[in-house]
Amino acid sequence: DTAVSQTPKYLVTQMGNDKSIKCEQNLGHDTMYWYKQDSKKFLKIMFSYNNKELIINETVPNRFSPKSPDKAHLNLHINSLELGDSAVYFCASSIQRYYGYTFGSGTRLTVV
Amino acid sequence: AQSVTQLDSQVPVFEEAPVELRCNYSSSVSVYLFWYVQYPNQGLQLLLKYLSGSTLVKGINGFEAEFNKSQTSFHLRKPSVHISDTAEYFCAVRAGFQKLVFGTGTRLLVSP
Numbered sequence: 001d002t003a004v005s006q007t008p009k010y011l012v013t014q015m016g017n018d019k020s021i022k023c024e025q026n027l028g029h030d031t032m033y034w035y036k037q038d039s040k041k042f043l044k045i046m047f048s049y050n051n052k053e054l055i056i057n058e059t060v061p062n063r064f065s066p067k068s069p070d071k072a073h074l075n076l077h078i079n080s081l082e083l084g085d086s087a088v089y090f091c092a093s094s095i096q097r098y099y100g101y102t103f104g105s106g107t108r109l110t111v112v
Numbered sequence: 113a114q115s116v117t118q119l120d121s122q123v124p125v126f127e128e129a130p131v132e133l134r135c136n137y138s139s140s141v142s143v144y145l146f147w148y149v150q151y152p153n154q155g156l157q158l159l160l161k162y163l164s165g166s167t168l169v170k171g172i173n174g175f176e177a178e179f180n181k182s183q184t185s186f187h188l189r190k191p192s193v194h195i196s197d198t199a200e201y202f203c204a205v206r207a208g209f210q211k212l213v214f215g216t217g218t219r220l221l222v223s224p
Contacts, residue, residue, distance in 0.1 A: 043214040
């Protein structure tokens with residue numbers, strides 16, 4: 001019944017590794033987002049996809065690559081992980097012409 | 113581009129006291145305003161939103177907010193808080209179909 005689900009919930013990995021975070025929504029929304037929340041709780045958008053098309057691509061290192069196989073899924077792949085990538089990553093979805101976002105419960109990434 | 117300022121990083125309050133969390137925004141176009149709550153180690157939950165119409169908006173858990181266009185504010189209020197209201201509260205603004213931009217958050221600390 002979870003509306004926006006992310007896996008894994010926790011991810012601990014070493015520097016230099018490559019990892020992926022998956023997100024799925026069952027709300028029928030057409031737009032999905034990735035947000036990063038840093039240690040000071042600041043939330044910043046990273047990417048947005050509308051019907052599998054990239055529509056927002058903020059200033060993010062190109063080690064981060066989103067992929068949307070269909071409008072219900074948006075995955076985030078991170079190459080060559082760095083200590084500074086440690087954060088909580090939130091997936092969200094919305095109907096583009098409706099103004100509220102529904103957020104997942106987050107993935108806490110710790111790079112050691 | 114739109115921006116949001118949450119003036120208080122932390123607001124301590126005693127249980128059953130009233131509380132106001134302040135939010136000011138900046139935008140050159142009409143905006144839609146939101147308040148989200150984040151309980152410890154959880155995702156973001158929508159408390160309330162202003163899209164149009166009545167400037168006083170009621171949300172979940174007894175919270176309400178008032179949109180003041182002349183003062184570009186959207187302050188969140190609750191007449192009597194509970195221990196369980198302890199959480200991080202985020203104000204967010206969206207200009208049309210643009211991305212949702214968050215403030216830096218206000219930590220509400222309710223003590224007995």
